[in-house]
Amino acid sequence: MGRHLPRIIKLKIIELRKERFGITQIARAIENTGFKVTRQAIYFTLKKFEETGGIKHAHRSGRPPIIVEEIKQFIDNAYEENDELTSKDLQLMIRRNYNKNVSMTAIKVVRKRLGWLKSGIKYCQHVREPNRVKRLAFAKKCIITKDTFDDVIFTDESSVWLEQHARLCFRRKNCLPKYKPKVKHPYKVHVWAGISRRGRTQLLIFTGIMKQDFFVEEILHRCLLPFVLSAYPDHHRYQQDNDPKHTSLYAQIYLDKVGIYHWPTPPESPDLNPIEMLWAEMKGFLRKKVKPRNKDELVNGIKTFWKTVTIEKCNKYIDHLYKVLPVVVTRNGQASGM
Numbered sequence: 001m002g003r004h005l006p007r008i009i010k011l012k013i014i015e016l017r018k019e020r021f022g023i024t025q026i027a028r029a030i031e032n033t034g035f036k037v038t039r040q041a042i043y044f045t046l047k048k049f050e051e052t053g054g055i056k057h058a059h060r061s062g063r064p065p066i067i068v069e070e071i072k073q074f075i076d077n078a079y080e081e082n083d084e085l086t087s088k089d090l091q092l093m094i095r096r097n098y099n100k101n102v103s104m105t106a107i108k109v110v111r112k113r114l115g116w117l118k119s120g121i122k123y124c125q126h127v128r129e130p131n132r133v134k135r136l137a138f139a140k141k142c143i144i145t146k147d148t149f150d151d152v153i154f155t156d157e158s159s160v161w162l163e164q165h166a167r168l169c170f171r172r173k174n175c176l177p178k179y180k181p182k183v184k185h186p187y188k189v190h191v192w193a194g195i196s197r198r199g200r201t202q203l204l205i206f207t208g209i210m211k212q213d214f215f216v217e218e219i220l221h222r223c224l225l226p227f228v229l230s231a232y233p234d235h236h237r238y239q240q241d242n243d244p245k246h247t248s249l250y251a252q253i254y255l256d257k258v259g260i261y262h263w264p265t266p267p268e269s270p271d272l273n274p275i276e277m278l279w280a281e282m283k284g285f286l287r288k289k290v291k292p293r294n295k296d297e298l299v300n301g302i303k304t305f306w307k308t309v310t311i312e313k314c315n316k317y318i319d320h321l322y323k324v325l326p327v328v329v330t331r332n333g334q335a336s337g338m
Contacts, residue, residue, distance in 0.1 A: 014049055075107065124271070124337040131267045132333030132334055135334075136332060139333075143329065152197075155239060155275065156192070156279070161188050162298050189207055195309065204219060211245065225260065241269075272325075277317050
């Protein structure tokens with residue numbers, strides 16, 4: 001409308017009107033100067049000039065705001081303390097503290113203007129205070145020494161359930177969702193493997209509880225040791241989490257005996273082990289592509305995926321550490337969420 005026209009254009013409109021130009025003629029004359037103006041804007045500018053003798057719009061007092069600054073500050077502070085509050089929660093809190101009835105719509109508008117946006121919760125591992133110190137020191141050391149992780153073998157175990165459906169699906173508008181059955185206690189297997197800049201280790205698929213003798217004989221002796229001897233005859237660092245079976249005296253004696261160098265990493269640090277992202281990719285592959293219906297299809301799907309784990313893929317996940325480490329430092333040792 002005329003309210004938003006520049007002052008110089010408004011003055012030009014008034015000047016042309018005094019020369020008895022019509023609205024269409026005024027529009028063409030102004031367009032020739034390079035400024036495009038609607039005939040409606042010209043009409044309202046002339047009308048305002050005829051009514052008031054000027055081109056300024058009077059200030060509109062309007063009604064007082066429903067939510068005053070004090071309540072806005074209250075809403076902001078409330079979300080600083082608890083970011084899971086709903087607009088209904090805030091409505092009750094404002095009524096209790098200020099004896100005012102404020103609509104949830106008004107609260108949502110103010111909340112958005114304050115910069116609070118709704119988003120899904122992102123989960124990460126819990127890190128206790130002593131381990132935050134260890135994580136921070138570890139991350140700083142890797143950054144300062146410019147560790148390339150060229151000789152590190154990142155290993156881990158993971159559990160894989162028999163799942164046939166992806167986490168997301170689509171349906172046509174106005175159609176009912178398709179219900180997909182889910183078994184209450186799906187079949188489960190465990191996998192162990194490792195990745196490095198020189199490739200992947202052997203994959204071990206097993207069921208049941210992993211005890212320390214199984215860990216030493218089946219995993220360390222039959223899977224890890226052959227890979228170390230073939231891929232890292234010169235020097236290596238073996239990375240694993242701090243599971244009691246991994247750090248048992250029995251396991252430590254074996255590692256010392258065969259010359260496998262254990263590289264200690266901080267507890268509660270799955271984000272510092274790049275193979276965790278590989279497990280996530282594998283589980284997505286099984287749900288979306290394989291959709292196993294029985295034990296054999298599940299096991300074969302895991303083996304099929306493992307064949308796709310190339311040196312390039314290993315390096316891609318290991319390089320992700322360069323993004324994680326600075327975040328761990330910035331967050332003072334807390335979980336990076338990456």
